[in-house]
Amino acid sequence: MFYAYKSAAFTIRAAVEADAPALLAIYAPYVRETAITFEYEVPTEAEFAARIRRVLERYPYLVAESDGQILGYAYASAFHTRAAYDWAVESSIYVDREKKRMGLGRRLYEKLEECLQAQGVLNVNASIAYPEQPDEYLTADSVAFHTRLGYQTAGQLHFCGYKFGRWYHTVLMEKHLGSHLPQQQPVRPFEEIRARCSL
Numbered sequence: 001m002f003y004a005y006k007s008a009a010f011t012i013r014a015a016v017e018a019d020a021p022a023l024l025a026i027y028a029p030y031v032r033e034t035a036i037t038f039e040y041e042v043p044t045e046a047e048f049a050a051r052i053r054r055v056l057e058r059y060p061y062l063v064a065e066s067d068g069q070i071l072g073y074a075y076a077s078a079f080h081t082r083a084a085y086d087w088a089v090e091s092s093i094y095v096d097r098e099k100k101r102m103g104l105g106r107r108l109y110e111k112l113e114e115c116l117q118a119q120g121v122l123n124v125n126a127s128i129a130y131p132e133q134p135d136e137y138l139t140a141d142s143v144a145f146h147t148r149l150g151y152q153t154a155g156q157l158h159f160c161g162y163k164f165g166r167w168y169h170t171v172l173m174e175k176h177l178g179s180h181l182p183q184q185q186p187v188r189p190f191e192e193i194r195a196r197c198s199l
Helices: 016-033 045-056 103-120 140-147 190-197
Strands: 003-005 008-016 061-066 070-080 088-095 125-131 152-163 166-176
Touching: 008 103, 016 070, 016 088, 045 061, 045 070, 045 125, 061 103, 070 103, 088 103, 103 140, 103 190, 125 152, 140 166
Parallel strands: 088 125
Antiparallel strands: 003 008, 008 061, 061 070, 070 088, 125 166, 152 166
16 A cells, blocks of 8 residues: 655555565664663564564564665564453554654554454554653653554553663553454454455
8 A cells, every 4th residue: 555645655565574684674773772672682684584474473564665665664463472362462663763753653553553453453552661751762752652643551660671771661552443342253363354454
C-alpha cells in the first residue's frame, strides 16, 4: 500500500529475513546511543533475521519503504506465553532517526493495528522506557507518540532499567482493538489474514 505524507512517499509491506541488514542499521544506533531499548549489545545480522522469522510465524512484522530504502519498521510479539494471554501482544517500532516526524510511525502503527485486529488480537501493549528527567539518552517522546495514537497508561515500573550508568522507568501503555467476549474466537496467524491487510 502506498502512502504520501508531506514530502515523503512510502509503501508498507511485510518484512522478510533478507531485510535484516537494513533493519539492523536502523536499530543499532538505538542500542548504542539511546536508552529507548534496554538492549546493551547490537545483535548480529543472523540473530536479527531469526527474530524476524520468529515474529512472522504468528504476528505482523512490517516495514516502511521508499525507493528501495527501508525507513522504519514495526512488529508485534507475544505479551506473555501463557495461553490466557493469546489475545494480547506487545508492540515495537523503530524509525530511522533521520526520517522522524514524516508520518512513518503513525502509518506503521495503524497498519500494524489493522492486521492485529484482523487476527483477532484485542489488546496491544507497549512497554516504554521513560526517564525520571529527560536526558541525552532518553526523552518522553515515545509516551507522547502512543498517547496521540489512543494508547492509555496502565502503570509504571520504577527504576527497572539500568543503562549508561543511569536508572530508567518503564511506562506500560495499552490500547484495545475489539470487544472482550465470554466466548472469544482464537487468534489467527498473520499468514492467514495477510491478504486482508493488502500485504
